[in-house]
Amino acid sequence: MSDRSQLISTGKPFQYDRERDAEFERLVKRYPTRESMILPSLWLIQEQEGWISQEAIAYVADRIGTFASMVYEAVTFYTMYQLHPMGRNHLCVCRTLSCWLRGKQEIIDYLKNEIGITPGQISEDGRFSLEEVECLGHCGTAPVVQVNGEFHEDMNVDKLKALLATLK
Amino acid sequence: MADTIKLFVNGVEVEVEAGKNLIDAIGAVGIEIPHLCYHPALGADGNCRMCLVGIEDGRPPLVPACKTPAQAGMKVLLDAAHIKKIQRDVMELELINHPTDCPICDQAGECKLQDYYMSYGRPESRMTVPQVQKSKKLDFGCGVVHDQERCVTCGRCVRFCRQITKTGELGIINRTDDARVNIFPGRPLNNRYALNVVDLCPVGAMTSKDFRFKQRVWFLKKAPGICHGCAKGCNITIEHNREKYQDDIIYRFRPRLNPQVNGYFMCDAGRLSYRQENEGRLLEARLSSQIRPLSDVLAACNQEIERAGKIVVLLSPNCSLEQMVAVKTLSAKLGASLSGFSDGYVKAGDGDGYLIQDDKSANRAGLTLLGIDCTQETFEEAVREAQLLINFNNDLTRSYTDSELKKLLKDTKVIAVATHNDRLTAMADIAIPVATSSEYAGCLINCDNILQAFALAVSKNQQPLDIGAIAAKLGSPLQSRAEQFAELRKYISILKDFEADTLPAEGLKLNDSEAANVTA
């Protein structure tokens, strides 16, 4: 974990699009307290924008009717919430035990040497961003790479090469 | 007396109050269980793990004392080697990422972490790897400055803002050893009690912009006092120091626990009102703008009193009960009309239902109890007919504009018996300096009919007389505080059981008939 306290301000007010607005209203009925909407609301922002800005956090806090500090706590605690814009293709390489045992480092090395990005970076053309993540629950088919939410199992350099070629 | 139970601490039987957790129950009989995150006003959180103790009854080997209710017959283990080791180990972990900047830290001298370190044998650091780096000197607003590296993330400040003020400005963000206290960008501390987080912080992470770098705390003398900022009468500690060749100066007010008045806290305005004790004071007696010896000025006053046909005596609602009876008897002797008119001290709608009251005076209930007329009509009528107004520190600028005042007092001479050298004093024909509330002892009745006594806290190089003494010099028959107190007993029957210096520390809740007097 690294410090996630630095939020990025877009300088523009945030609001949900019509689809997310409806989804918020649907979900809020499923919980007895509005605070329970903090995590789902943040997911809706990330779905809509790809990342979560300072304004979006404030929007969620005000819409739920809770303290901005509560939402700030949640958004910095849960590491899947992205606090800055990502590449068009976001690559998550599992770094934990079984993937480590079965060669995740080759994947990381390849991305560094061929794409020129190390974990935490975005490629200059904005095509890729790379994150090393903790166990993704695909240990039996390790190593695993998650690209834009899709899992790619039993990865190796050859499969990765082919995969990257399909990503615009 | 609350119910008590008996339990064993380190094999020794002790009697403690029932219904409390182990920290409070055992702490009340003088046995401290180390803790950082627990605070009685904020409840048990259990995150610091400093208060782990053993209970010899087959439950898990360690329990947090803050979360464990004291129970009869319980066998609590505190001084066993393995428990001491755990406390030392947890303390070591608190310290590994804590900067060693005690020499420049305002908390030094009243820091729990420093105290524990000293009491656990001052172990050598075994930290040979780089510390976690965080932000320093963050301005959280309301005069609170935060140092994330000193913070032990006990969360007291966060809980205060969520549970007590319900404003929730603070949060602990991130997780792991990157966890840190912060405000959400653009939403700083914005409540009227924010500076309490500085007191609550067990270490030097929260500092007060007003106080930081002013004094080393071990130089400060501490005296109990009562805040005069509003009718609540929050109990305070007056912290002051006389530096070499200097006068005795107050550096801060801090809240002092009184469960039936203010609990552990006070408002920021009251806390910062210490400045008025230091600043803008009237220091010399003046006769027609000329500085003169007090004796000369008092003599001139007596001449004015003799010369005047009709006199109005005005009391401040901040005066102590003793001062009020002294002035009341003076007024009676002079055949003057006595008023406590002070509508300007009330800021309607400013109170918050918690500590802050609409009424910004400390003892209006005293005026009422002594039957002193406070109406504007009576006061103004009396002034119009009078040749002399003796004003005992009533800040009339709160009730009138300057032009209104000039009009009201155009044919009236004014003797201002005043603490401060302000516009009102400047307008007076005669000015006599008197002591502020930290410079005399007295009693007040707060908005909840609780009578509270306070002692003299500060002795200046040239200590001004208090209003009661000036009243005596102007002819009041009550020549001492003892005589004033005796007079008070006529109004408040319960005082027959007490002397001025034996009133209970938590205050005296006036009974129904006396309370009825108060509101009459």
Added chain:
Amino acid sequence: MEVKILSAKFDIKDANKIAIAKTLGAYATLDKLFAMKPEDVIEEVKKSGLRGRGGAGFPAGVKWGFLPKNTGKPIYLTVNSDESEPATFKDRYILVRDPHMLIEGIIICSYAIGCHDTYIYIRGEYTTQVKVLQAAIDEAYAEGYLGDSVAGHDFQLNVTVHRGAGAYVCGEETALLESIEGKKGQPRSKPPFPAVAGLYGCPTIINNVQTIASLPFILTNGADAYKVYGTEKSPGTHLFGISGHVEKPGMYELPLGLPILEVIDKVAGGVWKGRKLKGIIPGGSSTPVLLPDEVKDVTLDYESMAAHKTMFGSGGIVVLDETVDIVQLVKNLIDFYHHESCGQCTPCREGLGWMLKIIKKILRREGSMDDVLLLRELCDNIEMKTVCVLSAACTMPVRSYLDKFRHEFEAYVQGASSAQVKQE
């Protein structure tokens, strides 16, 4: 060796779709269920000996029995699908390949405990899985298995999926509750236990996906049929995940009680590349490692693991071959648990970060024997001093590596590594 109880439909195409699932028997227990009294359902589950499959192995029926009666508050069921313990990947198969078995299990459990609102807490990383699960729930609503009248009976049940967002600690049941309530996933002090004061302060049962998914079989076939499998104290089957250095890693359903070495050889194809075995992590990364000469008579059940001073855990078996650099592995583990520490209690928050920096220092060959000994001491100083067991999940295995592979650490601090795995 494999049996197909829970995994019976895993290999059938589109078994996640309700139409297919129903032809394979999904929701067939419901008429029987609603003909029973709730307490009889609990009794049957108790009789089956089903133990919680999240890692702790607490008997499920007994747990349900802790619920206080007539509190006037709603009772909640939360299904723990946070599956985040490294080397654990079993619940994912249920979510994706037979979600209706889980939903049916939820109906059974909810009816038994008197719950009308169930929350499934699924880890945020399960992006594709949550879609399959939600689609199955939508189907179940559409066909009347969820909603105001479950399968036409006088029983209302709503199921809501709540997504986590990247926090291992939310697998701890009270952290999971905090997370549903919108807070950071920081475990609560116990007592009170969730059965008394859980979600929104109400009585709450939290069970693992696999535990709940085992219920339809038990109810259909009876407790005795379930107990045919496994051992006396560890009855039934378990979805074992075998990963690491084996020829055929994967998820296998096995009865409890099989010899671990036989399973690795016969089911998972043995240690890969013809290499020698160096150690086995028996139940997820938090369980202490076993050496080759320790595993000979270890069987895959709770009792055998405890007898060998390790734990059954989540059934995630990791095989280490002779090439593994244990010091690197320990760094990988500490890195994980440090990253996942919720930051609440001092020993875990500060201690795991310190341990990580020390192991990195050792790996840089800047460490000394004092650092190795400090690392070992910190395991003791941190463990069991915290609200939850996350720190113990780190210190227990790390201690086992330090004790069982001390020579590898010594080699690093003496300036030479005996291992061949290249450094990160």
